[in-house]
Structures are given as structure tokens and as C-alpha cells.
Amino acid sequence: MVGYSITKEDYIKRLRRIEGQVRGLQRMVDEGTYCIDILTQISSTTNALQKVGLGLLDEHLHHCVKTAVSESDKAGNEKLDEAMTAIARLMKS
Numbered sequence: 905m906v907g908y909s910i911t912k913e914d915y916i917k918r919l920r921r922i923e924g925q926v927r928g929l930q931r932m933v934d935e936g937t938y939c940i941d942i943l944t945q946i947s948s949t950t951n952a953l954q955k956v957g958l959g960l961l962d963e964h965l966h967h968c969v970k971t972a973v974s975e976s977d978k979a980g981n982e983k984l985d986e987a988m989t990a991i992a993r994l995m996k997s
Contacts (some may be wrong), residue, residue, distance in 0.1 A: 910958075911963070915956060915959070915960070918952065918955075918956050919956065921952070921964070922949060922952050922953060924953065925945065925948065925949040926949060927944065928945065928948065929949065930943065934982055954994070954997075957994050957997075958994075961987070961991065961994065962992060963985060964990070965987060968983055969983040969984060976997055
């Protein structure tokens with residue numbers, strides 16, 4: 905079971921909103937919108953994606969990692985390593 909099932913619909917709504925932002929970016933480029941306005945919208949879209957990522961990470965830590973730690977040290981360490989890898993990927997983006 906995934907840790908975000910309770911708020912799955914919230915994530916879907918956020919991702920659909922982000923999808924709309926990306927379509928808006930495409931339209932802005934197609935229409936020759938001023939570069940700074942496009943960059944502002946890119947920043948907004950990037951921040952929205954980061955918030956989704958941080959929310960998922962938070963839920964992963966509180967659900968998946970917490971559950972694994974309660975099962976065994978090995979399972980807990982594996983989930984912590986997995987979380988650290990995900991954090992490293994998020995920080996690169």
C-alpha cells in the first residue's frame with residue numbers, strides 16, 4: 905500500500921493544475937510572450953512541482969519508512985536509504 909492513498913485526489917488535482925500551467929507555458933512561447941513573463945511562470949510551475957514532491961516525501965517518511973522501521977532494522981535501513989536517494993534526486997532538480 906502506498907503512503908499517499910488518503911490524499912491521492914489532492915495530488916491528482918495539484919498535478920492537473922501543474923499540467924495546465926505547462927500547457928500555458930507552451931502557449932506563451934508559441935505566442936511570443938515576453939521572456940521574463942515566461943520565466944516567472946516557469947518558476948511558479950517548478951515551485952508547484954517541488955511542493956508535490958515534498959508532500960510525497962513527507963508522507964513516505966511518515967508512512968513507508970515508519971512502517972519499515974517498526975518491522976525490522978534491515979527493512980528500516982533500506983527505506984531510509986531509499987528516502988535519502990529520493991531526497992538527493994529532489995535536490996538536484
